[in-house]
Amino acid sequence: MRRRVLPGLTLSLGITLLYVGLIVALPLGALIFKAASLGPEDYWRIISSGRALASYRVTVLSAAAATVFNLVFGLALAWVLVRYSFPGKRLVDAIVDLPFALPTAVAGIALTTLFAPNGWFGSWLSEAGIRVAYTPLGIMIAMAFTSLPFIVRTVQPVLEDLDPALEEAAQSLGGSDVAIFRKVILPLLVPALLAGVSLAFARSLGEFGAIIFIAGNQPFETEITALLAFIRLEEYDYQAAAAIASVLLITAFAMLAVTNFLQARALRYTARS
Amino acid sequence: MSKYLRKAKPPRVGDAPAVRRSLIAFVLLVGAVLILAPLVVIFVQAFSQGFSTFARTIAQPDTRHAIFMTVATALIAVPINTAFGIAAAWAITKFDFPGKRLLTVVIEIPFSISPIVAGVAYLFVYGLQGVFGPALQAADIKILFALPGIVLASMFVTAPFVARELIPLMQAQGRDLEEAATSLGASGWRTFFSVTLPNIRWAMLYGVVLCNARVMGEFGAVSVVSGNIRGQTNTLPLHVELLYHDYQTVGAFAAASILTALALVTIVAKVILEHQGAGRAGRPMLAGPAVEAKETHQ
Numbered sequence: 001m002r003r004r005v006l007p008g009l010t011l012s013l014g015i016t017l018l019y020v021g022l023i024v025a026l027p028l029g030a031l032i033f034k035a036a037s038l039g040p041e042d043y044w045r046i047i048s049s050g051r052a053l054a055s056y057r058v059t060v061l062s063a064a065a066a067t068v069f070n071l072v073f074g075l076a077l078a079w080v081l082v083r084y085s086f087p088g089k090r091l092v093d094a095i096v097d098l099p100f101a102l103p104t105a106v107a108g109i110a111l112t113t114l115f116a117p118n119g120w121f122g123s124w125l126s127e128a129g130i131r132v133a134y135t136p137l138g139i140m141i142a143m144a145f146t147s148l149p150f151i152v153r154t155v156q157p158v159l160e161d162l163d164p165a166l167e168e169a170a171q172s173l174g175g176s177d178v179a180i181f182r183k184v185i186l187p188l189l190v191p192a193l194l195a196g197v198s199l200a201f202a203r204s205l206g207e208f209g210a211i212i213f214i215a216g217n218q219p220f221e222t223e224i225t226a227l228l229a230f231i232r233l234e235e236y237d238y239q240a241a242a243a244i245a246s247v248l249l250i251t252a253f254a255m256l257a258v259t260n261f262l263q264a265r266a267l268r269y270t271a272r273s
Numbered sequence: 274m275s276k277y278l279r280k281a282k283p284p285r286v287g288d289a290p291a292v293r294r295s296l297i298a299f300v301l302l303v304g305a306v307l308i309l310a311p312l313v314v315i316f317v318q319a320f321s322q323g324f325s326t327f328a329r330t331i332a333q334p335d336t337r338h339a340i341f342m343t344v345a346t347a348l349i350a351v352p353i354n355t356a357f358g359i360a361a362a363w364a365i366t367k368f369d370f371p372g373k374r375l376l377t378v379v380i381e382i383p384f385s386i387s388p389i390v391a392g393v394a395y396l397f398v399y400g401l402q403g404v405f406g407p408a409l410q411a412a413d414i415k416i417l418f419a420l421p422g423i424v425l426a427s428m429f430v431t432a433p434f435v436a437r438e439l440i441p442l443m444q445a446q447g448r449d450l451e452e453a454a455t456s457l458g459a460s461g462w463r464t465f466f467s468v469t470l471p472n473i474r475w476a477m478l479y480g481v482v483l484c485n486a487r488v489m490g491e492f493g494a495v496s497v498v499s500g501n502i503r504g505q506t507n508t509l510p511l512h513v514e515l516l517y518h519d520y521q522t523v524g525a526f527a528a529a530s531i532l533t534a535l536a537l538v539t540i541v542a543k544v545i546l547e548h549q550g551a552g553r554a555g556r557p558m559l560a561g562p563a564v565e566a567k568e569t570h571q
Contacts, residue, residue, distance in 0.1 A: 007461035019432070252385045
């Protein structure tokens, strides 16, 4: 055991524990306490009601679709940013972070304006018979927007560090570009892709601000779970709000565990290669 | 010169001109639709009725008050959060104590939680149906539906911002410099200000910039705890929503354009700070565990 020479343990740890306790643990504890005070039957009735189940379905399916979209687009974006040079590349690289920097409500009204039936894209799409705003497709687009940077930013550094010798070896053995990408490059990217996917998916499950403007918010059809919790609050149904919020909380903890596992694995993987 | 060098090397995977051009075109096209168009539409809408209408909407008392609320929230929440981030990083990287790993995980929790859940949780602490609600009402202290509630909810959603920038950096820097300073007789504060702070200032500023952007832009958590009272507890993002639902499109986008300008300033600051070595390449701005199991001192 090393002797402590540095001062300030009591002060710094005290501030940390006080802040974490008051700001983070206390409210989450209060929420869990409130949900737990419901009793198993009431709790189950609320979280398995038809409207709640429909909201889980909308949320999870839209989040999955948005994540798949970002898996393809995010990987392509990371690839283009790392492997090619073209005018304006640094600008593109910087603007990838816009979804994180832009307040979600602002993103929400901007996307709604673009995709509404009379918007720039919406009018064009509605001629083709595709409705985006006020449908699950709109929810998906809002989720895709807010979670875009996750996959780009987890894949980018791994692509940068990729050893060119691996590709050269594969090329000298006569592999085609497609084959080398599939068999040599992609497997090396999988851990980072998985970590990015879990982060993007988790973010999409909890997203609120960007979605509620574009979703239309019809119960059973375009109502996300976070909004249902909010509506129950506005109806002064605090128990239902607590129960539904607790479902989101438990999901978030589960996703946190998955993300931590995948990210630790991705880091170990990169450290080894 | 580089031209010859490139010629000497075999083309890398995906360097065929057709592949290269089509991938760049695909990325730029989707990027233009998904990222650039929202940015452009905000300003187009905000100025759709000319600059004077824009200026008039911004100058409305409700909008001015919302700007004031947003700035006031940031002025309180960001410094407290920064102090917490420094304290947490100091405790976690300069000392060994049981439960250290758990503490770092707990600090990261707010990142994973839906802002709505955060807002609802705060209601059950300070609301009338919450733990302290009745006692607070008896004492006539207003936390919810007032500035303190907005500040608290903002502090929740941004709790990890500064800490997550400092912890990995201070862990990598180790304890030797600080230990040398104290053994030469410097006080704890002196050691921090003369030895530690100069080494972490860019990373700290990076965390502060991101924290500030999130505090000023937070919507979900704040919308639960603020009560959305016009001219009283509306922050700027909430005011955007209110105007938008009132069909005051120009007003909503004018207010939104202020927040968008803030976002653009944030991105520029981020790029500048990254040139100073802040922010670790390859970590998403708002995600993931900040600390790995590696310890510099065992």
